[in-house]
Amino acid sequence: MSNWYIQSGKDSDVVISTRIRFARNIAGYRFNPNKEEAYEIEKNIEEKANEIGYNLKFLKLKNMDEITKLSLVEKNIISPELAVKEDKGAILINEEENICVMINEEEHFRIQVFNSGLELENTLNLAIEVDEKIQELFNIAKSKEYGYLTSCPTNLGTGMRVSVMVHLPGLTRTGNIRKILNTITNFGMEIRGIHGENTKSEGDMYQISNKQTIGVSEEEIIRKLKIITEKIIEQERIARKYLAEDEIELEDKVYRSYGILKNCRKISQSEAVKLLTEVKLGTDMGIITEITDKKVLELYLYIKPANLQKYFGTEMNVKERDKKRAEMIKRIMQ
Amino acid sequence: MSNWYIQSGKDSDVVISTRIRFARNIAGYRFNPNKEEAYEIEKNIEEKANEIGYNLKFLKLKNMDEITKLSLVEKNIISPELAVKEDKGAILINEEENICVMINEEEHFRIQVFNSGLELENTLNLAIEVDEKIQELFNIAKSKEYGYLTSCPTNLGTGMRVSVMVHLPGLTRTGNIRKILNTITNFGMEIRGIHGENTKSEGDMYQISNKQTIGVSEEEIIRKLKIITEKIIEQERIARKYLAEDEIELEDKVYRSYGILKNCRKISQSEAVKLLTEVKLGTDMGIITEITDKKVLELYLYIKPANLQKYFGTEMNVKERDKKRAEMIKRIMQ
Numbered sequence: 001m002s003n004w005y006i007q008s009g010k011d012s013d014v015v016i017s018t019r020i021r022f023a024r025n026i027a028g029y030r031f032n033p034n035k036e037e038a039y040e041i042e043k044n045i046e047e048k049a050n051e052i053g054y055n056l057k058f059l060k061l062k063n064m065d066e067i068t069k070l071s072l073v074e075k076n077i078i079s080p081e082l083a084v085k086e087d088k089g090a091i092l093i094n095e096e097e098n099i100c101v102m103i104n105e106e107e108h109f110r111i112q113v114f115n116s117g118l119e120l121e122n123t124l125n126l127a128i129e130v131d132e133k134i135q136e137l138f139n140i141a142k143s144k145e146y147g148y149l150t151s152c153p154t155n156l157g158t159g160m161r162v163s164v165m166v167h168l169p170g171l172t173r174t175g176n177i178r179k180i181l182n183t184i185t186n187f188g189m190e191i192r193g194i195h196g197e198n199t200k201s202e203g204d205m206y207q208i209s210n211k212q213t214i215g216v217s218e219e220e221i222i223r224k225l226k227i228i229t230e231k232i233i234e235q236e237r238i239a240r241k242y243l244a245e246d247e248i249e250l251e252d253k254v255y256r257s258y259g260i261l262k263n264c265r266k267i268s269q270s271e272a273v274k275l276l277t278e279v280k281l282g283t284d285m286g287i288i289t290e291i292t293d294k295k296v297l298e299l300y301l302y303i304k305p306a307n308l309q310k311y312f313g314t315e316m317n318v319k320e321r322d323k324k325r326a327e328m329i330k331r332i333m334q
Numbered sequence: 335m336s337n338w339y340i341q342s343g344k345d346s347d348v349v350i351s352t353r354i355r356f357a358r359n360i361a362g363y364r365f366n367p368n369k370e371e372a373y374e375i376e377k378n379i380e381e382k383a384n385e386i387g388y389n390l391k392f393l394k395l396k397n398m399d400e401i402t403k404l405s406l407v408e409k410n411i412i413s414p415e416l417a418v419k420e421d422k423g424a425i426l427i428n429e430e431e432n433i434c435v436m437i438n439e440e441e442h443f444r445i446q447v448f449n450s451g452l453e454l455e456n457t458l459n460l461a462i463e464v465d466e467k468i469q470e471l472f473n474i475a476k477s478k479e480y481g482y483l484t485s486c487p488t489n490l491g492t493g494m495r496v497s498v499m500v501h502l503p504g505l506t507r508t509g510n511i512r513k514i515l516n517t518i519t520n521f522g523m524e525i526r527g528i529h530g531e532n533t534k535s536e537g538d539m540y541q542i543s544n545k546q547t548i549g550v551s552e553e554e555i556i557r558k559l560k561i562i563t564e565k566i567i568e569q570e571r572i573a574r575k576y577l578a579e580d581e582i583e584l585e586d587k588v589y590r591s592y593g594i595l596k597n598c599r600k601i602s603q604s605e606a607v608k609l610l611t612e613v614k615l616g617t618d619m620g621i622i623t624e625i626t627d628k629k630v631l632e633l634y635l636y637i638k639p640a641n642l643q644k645y646f647g648t649e650m651n652v653k654e655r656d657k658k659r660a661e662m663i664k665r666i667m668q
Contacts, residue, residue, distance in 0.1 A: 248657055252599035259597030265586035323582055 004098045005075055005301060008293040009117020013284035014233045016165040016205065016297075018119045019076070020127040023150045023159035024109040024134065027141040031107070031151035038088035038104045045090070045103055048137045054094050054130065056101070061089035067315065070306030076165075077114070078102055099130060107151050107159075109134060118164060118229060120222045128218075147214065157214025162221055164229050169204040169281045170239030171232075180235060181206075187228055188212055202270075203277035208232070240285055254282030258290065261299075262333050266322040272303040272329070295332055302328050338432045339409055339635060342627040343451020347618035348567045350499040350539065350631075352453045353410070354461040357484045357493035358443040358468065361475040365441070365485035372422035372438045379424070379437055382471045388428050388464065390435070395423035401649065404640030410499075411448070412436055433464060441485050441493075443468060452498060452563060454556045462552075481548065491548025496555055498563050503538040503615045504573030505566075514569060521562055522546055536604075537611035542566070574619055588616030592624065595633075596667050600656040606637040606663070629666055636662050 005017065025031050029041055042060065049058040061069065061082065072078040077097055082089050082105040092101040102110040111134065113127040134140070141149040148159035155161070171177040184191045191208050193201045208229065210221045243250050257278035261267070267275075280296050282288035302311050308325055309316055316324060339351065359365050363375055376394065383392040395403065395416065406412040411431055416423050416439040426435040436444040445468065447461040468474070475483040482493035489495070505511040518525045524545050527535045542563065544555045577584050591612035595601070601609075614630050616622035636645050637659055643650055646658055 248599050252660070255597040255599055256594050259593030259595075260590050261593075262597075263589040263593030265582050265589055326586070 003096055004114050004116045006294060006297045007116040008297065009115060009119055011233055012117040012293065014166055014168070014236045015118040015229065016116070016167055017076075018115045018117070018123045019163050019165075020113050020123045021161040021163075022109070022111040022127060022131050023107040023148065023152070023155035023161075024111060024131070024138075025141045025149060025151065026108050027139045029108065031141075031149075033088075033104065033108075035087055041108055042088070042090045042103055044138075045092070049092055051137055052092065052130070052133045054099055056092040056094050056099065059091050059093065061085055061091070062087060067306045067309050071304075071310050072100075074304040074306050075301065077112070079105055081105060099126070101130070101134075107155065109138075118226075118233075120162065120164075120226050120229075124162075124218065124222055154211075155213055158216070158218050158221065160213055160218055160221060161209055162225050163207050163209035164225065166206050166208060166229070166232060166236070167204055167277070167280060167284075168206055168232070168236050169277055170236045170243055172204045174239045174242055176235065176239060180232060184208060184228060184232075187224065189225065189228055203273040205277075240281070244285065250285075251282075251287055254278050254287050258282065258288060261329050264326045264329070267326045267329070268322055269303055269305065269325070272299075272325060276300060276303065291333060298332050299329060302332065337430055338448050338450045340628060340631045341450040342631065343449060343453055345567055346451040346627065348500055348502070348570045349452040349563065350450070350501055351410075352449045352451070352457045353497050353499075354447050354457045355495040355497075356443070356445040356461060356465050357441040357482065357486070357489035357495075358445060358465070358472075359475045359483060359485065360442050361473045363442065365475075365483075367422075367438065367442075369421055375442055376422070376424045376437060378472075379426070383426055385471055386426065386464070386467045388433055390426040390428050390433065393425050393427065395419055395425070396421060401640050401643050405638075405644050406434075408638040408640050409635065411446070413439055415439060433460070435464070435468075441489065443472075452560075452567075454496065454498075454560050454563075458496075458552065458556055488545075489547055492550070492552050492555065494547055494552055494555060495543055496559050497541050497543035498559065499539060499541050500563070500566060500570070501537075501539055501611070501614060501618075502566070502570050503611055504570045504577055506538045508573045508576055510569065510573060514566060518542060518562060518566075521558065523559065523562055537607040539611075574615070578619065584619075585616075585621055588612050588621050592616065592622060595663050598660045598663070601660045601663070602656055603637055603639065603659070606633075606659060610634060610637065625667060632666050633663060636666065 026041060029037055033041060046058045049056055069083045073080050073083050075097070077100045078091060079102065082102050085104070088104045090103040092103065093099065098114045100112045102112065111127060111130050113123050113130065115123045143149055147157040150156050150159055168177060171180055181191050188211050189208055190211050191206050193207065208225070210225055257275040261272065261275050261279065276296065276299055279288065279291065283291060283293050283296055301307050303325055305321055308321055308328060311328055312324055360375060363371055367375060380392045383390055403417045407414050407417045409431070411434045412425060413436065416436050422438045424437040426437065427433065432448045434446045436446065445461060445464050447457050447464065449457045477483055481491040484490050484493055502511060505514055515525050522545050524543050526541050542559070544559055591609040595606065595609050595613065610630065610633055613622065613625065617625060617627050617630055635641050639655055642655055642659055642662060645662055650658060
C-alpha cells in the first residue's frame with residue numbers, strides 16, 4: 001500500500017492532502033450531453049486512453065461494482081454525483097490513484113491530480129502535464145474572451161479548482177474556527193466539509209478551495225491559496241500550543257480515545273471518526289508514540305463503510321460493519 | 335502484599351468477602367462510657383493485648399494519622415464512626431488485617447474477623463476463638479435471659495453480625511436486582527451499600543447481613559445467610575449467562591472499560607469504580623484475560639483516596655489524586 005492518501009506529506013500535521021481539478025469540454029458536443037452523445041464522448045476517450053499515458057485505465061462507472069464506486073467516493077477520488085450516474089460516466093485512473101479524470105460528471109473532463117500534504121506547485125505541474133496531453137488529443141472548447149468554456153459557469157476561465165484538506169482540531173477546540181472560516185471566505189476562498197459542497201465537517205476536517213476561476217491566472221490562484229493555507233497552518237499550530245498548556249487534559253483525551261479504539265469490540269463510523277481525530281491530534285503533536293501517522297491515515301480510510309468492506313472483501317450490514325470495524329482497527333493498531 | 339482483601343477466595347466471582355462481628359462489653363462499665371471511663375477501658379485492654387495473642391497490635395485512634403485511619407475505613411476494617419472519634423477509640427489489629435477488634439466504637443469491643451470470598455464457617459471459627467480469648471481476660475456483660483448485653487439493642491443476644499460483600503453487575507444489568515433485594519429483606523436479612531448502614535451501592539457492590547441477633551444461635555444465623563447467599567450467587571450467575579448471549583455487546587463494554595482505565599491520564603474515583611465493575615465482570619466471566627482477579631482487587635483498593643495516597647506515600651489534593659490514580663492504574667495493569 002503506497003497510495004497518496006495513506007502517506008504523510010509536507011505540513012501533514014495540518015494539511016491532509018492537496019487536489020487540483022481542471023474542467024475541460026470537447027468542442028462540438030453539448031456540455032450537457034444526452035445519453036447517446038455521452039456514450040460517443042466516452043467511446044472517443046476510451047480509444048485514446050493509452051495515448052494520454054500515465055498508465056491510465058479507462059473504467060465505465062456502470063461496469064464497476066457499488067462498493068468499488070463508493071470506496072472511491074470515500075477517498076474523495078470521484079464525486080458522489082458521478083458515483084450515482086446510471087447510464088453515463090467513466091474514469092481514467094492510474095494504479096497509484098493520484099491521477100483520476102472524471103468523464104461526463106459535470107463537465108466532459110474533470111482532470112484531477114492528488115497529493116498528500118501541502119503540495120500545490122507539484123500538483124499543479126502534474127495537472128498541467130495531463131491537461132496538455134488531453135489537449136493534444138482532443139479539441140477542447142475555449143474562447144479568447146472567457147478562456148475554457150464549461151457547463152457550470154463557476155468553472156469558466158481557468159476551469160481550475162484547487163483544494164486542500166485540512167485537519168483543524170486545535171482551532172475547533174479553542175473556538176477560533178468561526179473567525180478563521182470568515183477570514184477564508186473574505187479572501188474569496190471557500191471552506192466546506194470533506195465531501196465537497198453542502199457537506200458538513202466530520203472529525204474537524206475541512207476542504208479549502210478557490211471560488212474564482214475567471215480573470216485570474218492558475219499561478220495567482222495557487223499563490224493566494226498557499227498564503228491562506230499557510231496562515232491557517234500557523235493559527236492551527238498556535239491553537240494546539242495553547243491546548244498543550246493543559247498537558248494532562250490533552251493527553252488524557254488522546255489516550256482515552258486511543259484506548260477505546262484499540263479495545264472496543266464494535267464501533268460506529270461516526271464514533272470512530274471522533275476518536276480518531278483525537279488520536280491524530282496526538283500523533284501530530286508528538287503526544288502519543290504508540291501509533292504512526294501512516295496507521296492513523298489507514299484507519300481514517302478503512303473506518304469508512306465501502307473501504308471497510310473492501311478490506312475484508314465481503315459485503316456487510318451495519319451491525320456486521322460495526323463489529324468488523326473494531327476488528328480492523330485492532331489489526332491495524334497492532 | 336498478601337492481605338485477605340486482595341485475595342480471591344471461594345465463589346469470588348460473586349462474593350468479595352465475608353466478615354463476622356461480635357459485640358461485647360465489659361461488665362462494670364457503662365455501655366456509653368464518658369471520656370475517663372473510655373480511657374480506663376482502653377488502658378485495661380492495652381495492658382492485656384499481648385495475652386489475647388494473634389500478634390494483635392493495640393493502636394489508639396487519636397495517635398493514627400488521618401490517611402491511615404481513612405485507609406482502614408476504605409478497606410471496611412474499621413467503621414467510619416470509629417474513624418471520626420476524637421478523644422476515644424482504639425483497635426487491636428494483626429499484620430494480615432484479617433482480625434481487627436474495634437474498641438469504644440458503638441460497643442466496648444467489636445471483634446471482627448475477615449476473609450476473602452464466601453467463608454462463613456472458617457470465619458465464624460476464628461471469630462469464636464478470638465472471642466473466647468477475650469472472655470478469658472475480661473468480664474463480659476451477659477444475661478441468662480438476653481445473652482450478651484449491648485449498647486445498641488439491635489446487637490443484643492448473640493451480638494453477632496455476619497455479612498458478605500457481593501458484586502452483582504449481572505442482576506443490576508438485567509434489572510432483576512430489585513426483586514432479589516426484596517427477597518433478601520423478606521428473609522430477615524439486610525442489604526446495604528459497601529460502607530454499611532445508610533450508604534448507597536457503588537459499582538454494583540452490596541453488603542448482605544443478618545438483621546436478627548437474639549433468639550437464634552450463631553450457627554442458625556450462618557446457616558440462613560449461607561442459603562441466601564448461595565441463592566444470590568446462583569441468580570447472579572444466571573443473569574450473567576443471559577448477558578453473555580449478546581457476546582459482542584458484553585465484550586465491547588468490558589474491553590472499552592479496560593481500554594480507558596489502562597490509557598487515561600486522569601480519572602475520578604467514581605468513574606474508576608464504574609469502569610472497574612465492568613472489568614471485574616469480564617475477568618469473572620473469563621471474557622478478558624489481560625488482567626488477573628488479584629490485580630482487579632488491588633485496583634479496587636488503590637483507586638480509593640486514602641489508599642491511593644498510601645500507595646504513593648504522599649498527601650494529594652483531588653486534582654493530583656485524579657492524575658496519580660491514572661498512573662497507579664497503569665502501573666498495576668502492566
